[in-house]
């Protein structure tokens with residue numbers, strides 16, 4: 312199973328806790344040499360899976376170099392995270408202690424782990440599939456409640472079950488299909504073929520629905536993007552600063568202050584939301600400002616939602632398709648209730664008028680953009696999953712068009728293969744370096 316250059320037989324170690332100042336540091340060790348290495352640094356094997364207080368030595372047999380007194384956990388394989396022997400040292404987190412104990416582990420035969428190598432071993436040893444492993448990476452990186460829930464469902468196997476459930480159903484279809492090939496002369500009822508077609512169509516529909524809902528999963532994982540646009544001096548920077556509670560953007564009364572797109576993120580309704588404050592949109596001879604306007608248009612096109620702002624007494628003539636209209640500075644002038652039939656939020660960033668209503672609206676919008684699937688099925692979260700499911704849909708489509716049972720069976724097998732590559736049950740050696748290289752060290 313191991314990819315070229317991947318050393319599965321080494322015993323690896325890493326600092327699994329953060330590198331900033333902390334009270335405790337966990338060094339995690341995994342691999343066949345764990346037992347001997349643990350004996351060398353702490354003398355005696357603790358009871359399995361129980362925390363015990365032990366002295367840590369450079370070499371326990373001579374007891375001449377005491378490094379720390381720490382909690383030690385012995386995790387014999389295969390019933391543990393990686394599926395191979397391992398242990399943990401919960402040390403006092405002084406950098407000198409971490410360095411000295413790391414050196415002792417190297418002296419005893421361990422080597423530093425590559426990013427994601429513990430989880431890669433868990434995958435290689437059959438403790439989890441690829442989709443679950445990706446869920447663990449997302450769990451470690453989760454900053455918002457939305458990301459946490461999504462990653463947990465994935466790490467717990469909900470998404471894997473969806474994919475392996477589809478595989479199982481394909482396997483059944485294939486079995487019926489084989490029966491049609493093997494017994495062409497037996498009068499198999501016409502319903503069998505009809506049933507096969509219906510089941511393929513049903514699968515295809517569910518997969519397409521999963522891809523469509525997947526946009527929400529990708530938004531939860533990567534964040535929703537709101538572009539704030541409008542003429543110079545509308546108050547875009549002021550809105551951005553209010554939304555994020557920080558002085559991110561320069562606010563000034565000189566029109567054209569914001570020339571480049573400025574980004575700031577906050578958490579709304581449990582979701583990461585990035586607001587992009589774009590340059591004021593206007594005709595300009597200034598080359599730098601013109602570039603700013605070009606970038607603004609780019610961000611507006613990319614955004615999940617556009618907030619189009621204008622100052623009192625200057626309602627826009629054009630509305631971006633789908634934009635939410637916000638009229639600012641209601642404290643100094645007129646703001647129409649609607650423009651071209653669209654509702655307008657009248658606010659004042661100076662007095663705070665209308666801001667609670669706008670905030671509630673933005674929360675609703677975020678919820679709408681990241682809502683769970685109607686079927687309750689777990690959401691797709693990555694481009695890799697989307698590509699895999701799309702490939703399976705393509706094969707099912709080809710199978711439906713295929714009259715020859717043998718060729719149709721081949722398309723069904725290709726669809727199964729696409730799903731198998733998702734969970735890592737078939738040929739993924741070429742993918743592993745890319746997937747696990749994105750993890751942090753110690754995971």
Ligand SMILES: Nc1nc2c(c(=O)[nH]1)N(C=O)[C@@H](CNc1ccc(C(=O)N[C@@H](CCC(=O)O)C(=O)O)cc1)CN2
Nearest residue numbers: 327337339360384386389390391392393399438447754
């Ligand atoms: N100190 C510490 N905390 C940690 C981890 C760790 O490795 N060390 N984890 C690591 O990422 C996570 C917990 N994940 C784990 C997953 C499985 C097993 C494990 O030993 N599983 C066995 C036995 C299960 C049982 O006792 O019920 C198994 O599944 O067979 C341990 C930790 C989060 N917290």
Ligand SMILES: Nc1nc2c(ncn2[C@@H]2O[C@H](COP(=O)(O)OP(=O)(O)OP(=O)(O)O)[C@@H](O)[C@H]2O)c(=O)[nH]1
Nearest residue numbers: 544545546547548549563567568569591659660661
């Ligand atoms: N009276 C009043 N002034 C406001 C309000 N909101 C913002 N301003 C002022 O309007 C000016 C422009 O605000 P900005 O937030 O810099 O506007 P902008 O749209 O980012 O402008 P550019 O950077 O030029 O694109 C500043 O002097 C703000 O203090 C408001 O609700 N009422």
